[in-house]
Amino acid sequence: MSNPNIYKPYLMKIDKVTEEAPFVKTFRLKFTNEEDAAKFNFKAGQFGEYSVAGEGESTFCVASSPTRDGYIECTFRETGRVTSALAGKEEGEIIGFRGPYGNTFPIDEWKGKNLLFIAGGIALPPMRCVIWNCLDLRENFKDFTIVYGAKTVNDLVYKHELKEWEERPDVKLITTVDPGGETPDWKGEIGFVPTVLEKAAPSADNTIAIVCGPPIMIKYTFPILEKLGFKDTDIFTTLENRMKCGFGKCGRCNVGKVYICKDGPVFTYAALKQLPAEY
Amino acid sequence: MATENYKLLKKESLPALFDKLTASGKTIYAPVKNGEKTEFDVVTKYSNDINDEYIQTVQSLKGTVFPKVEKLFDYKSDKTDTSIQEPDFSKFPQNVLWGLHPCDAAAFRPLDATFRWDYDDKYFLTRMKLTTVVGLSCSKHDDYCFCTSVDISPASSDGSDIMLTKNKAGDYLVEIVTEKGQEVYDMAKELFGEISDDKESYITDVPKKFDLNELNKNLDGSFEAPYWLAQSMRCIGCGACAYVCPTCTCFDLQDEGAANKGSRIKCWDSCGFGHFTLHTSGHNPRETQSQRWRQRILHKFSYMPDRIKVFGCMGCGRCSRACPVDMNISENLIKIMEEPKNE
Numbered sequence: 029m030s031n032p033n034i035y036k037p038y039l040m041k042i043d044k045v046t047e048e049a050p051f052v053k054t055f056r057l058k059f060t061n062e063e064d065a066a067k068f069n070f071k072a073g074q075f076g077e078y079s080v081a082g083e084g085e086s087t088f089c090v091a092s093s094p095t096r097d098g099y100i101e102c103t104f105r106e107t108g109r110v111t112s113a114l115a116g117k118e119e120g121e122i123i124g125f126r127g128p129y130g131n132t133f134p135i136d137e138w139k140g141k142n143l144l145f146i147a148g149g150i151a152l153p154p155m156r157c158v159i160w161n162c163l164d165l166r167e168n169f170k171d172f173t174i175v176y177g178a179k180t181v182n183d184l185v186y187k188h189e190l191k192e193w194e195e196r197p198d199v200k201l202i203t204t205v206d207p208g209g210e211t212p213d214w215k216g217e218i219g220f221v222p223t224v225l226e227k228a229a230p231s232a233d234n235t236i237a238i239v240c241g242p243p244i245m246i247k248y249t250f251p252i253l254e255k256l257g258f259k260d261t262d263i264f265t266t267l268e269n270r271m272k273c274g275f276g277k278c279g280r281c282n283v284g285k286v287y288i289c290k291d292g293p294v295f296t297y298a299a300l301k302q303l304p305a306e307y
Numbered sequence: 308m309a310t311e312n313y314k315l316l317k318k319e320s321l322p323a324l325f326d327k328l329t330a331s332g333k334t335i336y337a338p339v340k341n342g343e344k345t346e347f348d349v350v351t352k353y354s355n356d357i358n359d360e361y362i363q364t365v366q367s368l369k370g371t372v373f374p375k376v377e378k379l380f381d382y383k384s385d386k387t388d389t390s391i392q393e394p395d396f397s398k399f400p401q402n403v404l405w406g407l408h409p410c411d412a413a414a415f416r417p418l419d420a421t422f423r424w425d426y427d428d429k430y431f432l433t434r435m436k437l438t439t440v441v442g443l444s445c446s447k448h449d450d451y452c453f454c455t456s457v458d459i460s461p462a463s464s465d466g467s468d469i470m471l472t473k474n475k476a477g478d479y480l481v482e483i484v485t486e487k488g489q490e491v492y493d494m495a496k497e498l499f500g501e502i503s504d505d506k507e508s509y510i511t512d513v514p515k516k517f518d519l520n521e522l523n524k525n526l527d528g529s530f531e532a533p534y535w536l537a538q539s540m541r542c543i544g545c546g547a548c549a550y551v552c553p554t555c556t557c558f559d560l561q562d563e564g565a566a567n568k569g570s571r572i573k574c575w576d577s578c579g580f581g582h583f584t585l586h587t588s589g590h591n592p593r594e595t596q597s598q599r600w601r602q603r604i605l606h607k608f609s610y611m612p613d614r615i616k617v618f619g620c621m622g623c624g625r626c627s628r629a630c631p632v633d634m635n636i637s638e639n640l641i642k643i644m645e646e647p648k649n650e
Binding site: 036242243285 | 380421564569
């Protein structure tokens with residue numbers, strides 16, 4: 029039998045480790061097998077299972093853009109067994125990767141639109157993929173706004189990229205930290221993401237909003253977007269639930285009859301409204 | 308039912324048939340008497356301990372195609388080099404599953420649908436391909452049985468490659484259902500005789516307790532129904548129901564071994580366990596036992612038919628027999644149809 033083994037991971041070499049924030053790292057991963065590298069492709073929004081031999085697998089979105097060829101990146105926070113083991117890995121070491129799984133952001137349908145990205149804390153990584161994807165196709169879109177907040181200045185991830193976006197004339201970046209999370213030389217906003225968003229009041233006209241953050245941020249952000257005039261079909265987010273397989277068999281991630289691994293992880297707010305509260 | 312295609316397999320021919328199967332490299336699982344109980348076990352020969360009048364075993368034969376613990380691959384790893392060794396799929400066993408009831412034979416359908424859903428699970432599909440199912444009509448049933456409520460009957464051959472029905476003389480009326488069944492027949496043709504007999508008269512009559520499609524319709528919009536909590540108040544979340552269920556497929560993926568050498572395994576899990584859906588953050592979308600009971604019922608009777616076009620319950624009654632706090636699934640399903648969805 030020559031059919032592929034869906035449980036068998038690709039072997040990936042850690043090409044580069046970046047310390048993003050306390051307990052948060054980014055790995056740049058390259059395929060050890062060139063045939064795998066040549067065959068592999070993915071789209072913005074998809075996720076994978078990353079594994080450390082002896083510890084198991086963990087689920088994260090691919091954090092790099094498919095427009096950047098030759099590698100994938102993942103950003104994770106050291107929390108559980110697998111992520112702690114991952115955090116102990118160094119450049120040159122091998123980890124496993126299965127994927128890509130799930131649906132994608134419909135970037136092609138966003139041509140000619142303004143894009144508004146709203147992210148909180150460790151939820152910027154799943155959005156970074158689509159941000160860079162769209163920036164690499166910048167001419168396809170009109171205004172490009174990113175609102176990003178974290179608990180403290182130290183908790184902001186991708187600090188070098190935030191600086192790059194800040195300096196780009198074709199990107200409007202608003203960064204914020206929770207009250208008390210600022211440093212003496214902090215020049216960004218102080219306040220929670222939904223509040224800062226309401227104050228910035230970006231126009232809903234011809235605009236797609238992409239939101240990703242902790243449940244509490246999402247809960248308060250959606251109503252503000254609706255107040256600003258966004259249609260629920262123009263608001264996108266990416267959901268997470270615990271997963272093992274990533275392809276609809278292990279039985280964990282379903283929200284009602286909807287499987288986050290297969291039908292998601294990307295959903296519109298309109299689709300979310302149809303789901304029972306099981307995420 | 309027309310019976311002109313039936314063959315007769317005499318009881319005294321069984322030892323010769325089992326010998327032939329064993330000699331051809333097959334591993335035979337059969338229901339074997341062990342004191343008061345009958346459980347499936349590997350046999351190489353026919354013996355009088357093989358029980359063809361049992362009502363139900365505690366465990367089904369699900370584990371022969373979806374093992375409780377399946378090694379997916381071995382790994383070896385040092386700092387900069389890792390290798391993965393997959394099992395030799397050509398060495399997977401050729402199993403003959405002898406004498407399982409129609410509910411168990413039909414249970415391979417939902418397993419197959421799940422393990423094929425867009426992504427083919429090579430482990431399951433290889434094992435299934437190498438399996439021959441010899442079903443056995445039921446001559447007895449108990450109060451926990453409800454196959455007729457889930458569109459299966461004590462004589463249905465769906466899922467079987469060969470179907471046996473025991474007659475009064477203790478011989479079997481044999482129905483060759485599939486090509487795999489034909490292969491077994493062809494291998495031992497001389498052991499089968501001709502017959503024209505009616506199998507229905509040897510089959511037990513399992514009363515129908517509810518209508519499956521009605522139940523399915525009734526579950527629409529039931530997510531917030533009060534009965535989930537009422538029905539699961541006594542559930543202790545032990546997961547026994549899932550571990551005896553012939554159709555439950557929920558699994559975990561884990562590593563066994565050390566960083567330098569070990570295996571990745573796929574092992575049975577249960578939606579009834581509290582940590583099953585627990586996020587790293589501490590958030591749990593199915594925090595309470597009632598939410599987990601709801602998932603169990605909706606998955607089998609609503610989500611599966613909707614997504615993979617097959618129901619997830621065969622009416623074998625094992626979960627109800629195994630439940631340490633006497634949660635009876637058919638009684639609860641009937642209540643779901645009788646009770647209001649809104650408080």
